[in-house]
Amino acid sequence: EAGVTQFPSHSVIEKGQTVTLRCDPISGHDNLYWYRRVMGKEIKFLLHFVKESKQDESGMPNNRFLAERTGGTYSTLKVQPAELEDSGVYFCASSQDDPGRYEQYFGPGTRLTVT
């Protein structure tokens, strides 16, 4: 069974540009989560999808971040326009039904560098 995959693995962009990160969850997992870790800080929750619906987006830092999960399969996270403080590693995770009951499986992450 394929795990959670993320693309790209690494992205370097200039301040003001736009970047779109993609996450493909494990097949059949309705729950999809985005987290990020900025340098030297803890991994922080961004948002949670149940199928195509946003269940919780309380961790999204501001309106420069837009997440979508059309069709309830893969998800994208767009940052527009990117700022220096957006640099970090963005992780995606997925889990089975009944969020909170099952473990979350994480992807390898996308390392975003904004210069």
Added chain:
Amino acid sequence: SQQGEEDPQALSIQEGENATMNCSYKTSINNLQWYRQNSGRGLVHLILIRSNEREKHSGRLRVTLDTSKKSSSLLITASRAADTASYFCATDEGNTGKLIFGQGTTLQVKP
């Protein structure tokens, strides 16, 4: 507010020794999970322990949970150089699935 906090922040041991990492949290939890991250790689799920469980084993890993003290520990027995990684605990607020991570413990196992 930060939930899981690991202790120690860094740990260096010899191969074959046991490694113990502790995690404390602040609010009621549904479950607590431990993850490992090798340098530059993704998070690997190790163990999930539910709030009504006190101890759980998986191979060389043993996790305990004390809800009265709001703490958990991860014990790695007979450590190997391949265990060198960062270890994180993460707590789940209610049944939301939203994980709150600590800063992690960096473990170095010397061959």
